[in-house]
Amino acid sequence: MKAVELDGIAKVFLPALSGAPFHALTEINLSIAEGEIVGLLGPNGSGKTTLLKIIMGLVAPTAGACRVFGRPSHCAETRSSVGYLPEAPEFYPFLTGIELLRFFAGLAGLAGRIREDRIKEAIALVGLGTASARRVGTYSRGMKQRIGLAQALVTSPRLVILDEPTANLDPEGASDIGEIIRGIRARGGTVLLSSHQLDQIEDLCTRVVLLNRGRLVASGTIDELLQSHRENTLVVESLPEADESELRVWLANRGARLRSAPFARRGGLERVYLAAAHRCYSDESECP
């Protein structure tokens, strides 16, 4: 069974009073199989969070259909098998970490011994330890991210949707999140992950989906994407500054471009990402 199926999803936000409608997503078709770890990439404002909210049933699509484990995403029952970490979440500051997890586990229908065991597991998994007895209002940004992840995982969901899970985390915290995601995959879970940490996406994900200005511009495994964006790179050393413009003209006449050194030095997925993003930023007519 497919974990997520998006069929022609579009989302248009209408202005409150005046102005043009905003096309947040256009004709998104995507299918995620169970057990996959899919990375959702795209510049700010590309529609990643809106897409995740549509999958969670928090936002209704203007057109198209969204199914999670074969059921419409807007049904509350569908969400019993999904865990969701929103972007930069803020939780109840006057509850302790344990009280917060007890509340979220209760909403998912867990009670008694099972609930307490799951809470202990989730706290251990995200590494909150004794801090779980403190009020959430006293937590650092990174700890809030961890408790957010714990509430997403406390029900042992089959599908985990993470919106920027490593934002505000130190390198050690980001590495821990990576380990947790690997753990979910090891027990057969499915993860849909939105992030700007390209190295982490490259490291963790079995497939990458690239969004730009509401359109799905690329999708595939890391290797497939790298293949499709293969370029020949020549590193020119000790070029006199006066000759650079001449070289640019020469290259341009042959359909090539001279990129700045920091851009050219980047590799792997980052180059694919920047190429896709750059294409839209440099030529408005290509994108809606």
Place this chain on the structure above:
Amino acid sequence: MSAIVSSAFRLAAIAGNTFRESVRQRLFLILALMAAMLGIAAWWFRNCGIVAPQTKFLLDTGFGALTFFGAVVAIVAVAESFSGEIERRTVLAVLAKPVWRGEFVLGKLAGILGLLLAFCAVGTGFLVGWLWWSQTQPTDPLARGFAGAGGASSFAVMACGLVQWLRCSVLAALTLLVATYARTSLLAVMAGFAALAICSLRALVWDAFRFAGPEWARGVAGLVGLVVPDFELYDVADQVAAGGALSTGYLVGITLYSAIYVSLFVALAVYCFRHREL
């Protein structure tokens, strides 16, 4: 477990969480302290004798504090726990669990009504305590003022406390309706206070246009009279402070009146929230 039972569990979880989170907030504590300070000030000025007899003065001040701070608690608690939760994106994590939006709205309202009940019960408890003290200290001049002829009965004071809770509940439901589509908690607070003013002045507008105004104004007044609850109906503190009792018929009537408005506003709030983009 049947769907209704699990829905009731989720609703209770949201209500309990709203109540606990609200009680722990400093703002609620500050409002309770301010109400207590007003009570102490009333006690201090009880012998001035320039406003009213002691019993009436203390009960008027006590019910005044209960009504005013109760309204503030109702509006602020709704804005903080509903609009604030949307602003902070906590609502996304809650609705990502198998929770219907209607359950979220009802749970929030139930938690806030619990908070208001606690607030009104504590305030009324103080007033009933004063009455009880006055009956056990018949030689004290203040106690004589309380227990003198025409003094208010404990039952009437408790009934008046209940009426103030009903008024706060209607206001909370109306603020909740506004909060379901208000973009910020500040807007919800402002709209809540505007609603309080409109409901308090409703009888005045009704009287001004119902019989004397032009045809269209009479129509508008009639419509406003149907949609907007009349908060003057809850102004029974004067009657109780003067030693009067509240009839059972009035109590049943005002409870039904409040229940109808709360149900109407909550039904509209659920409808609005179901269609809101988060």
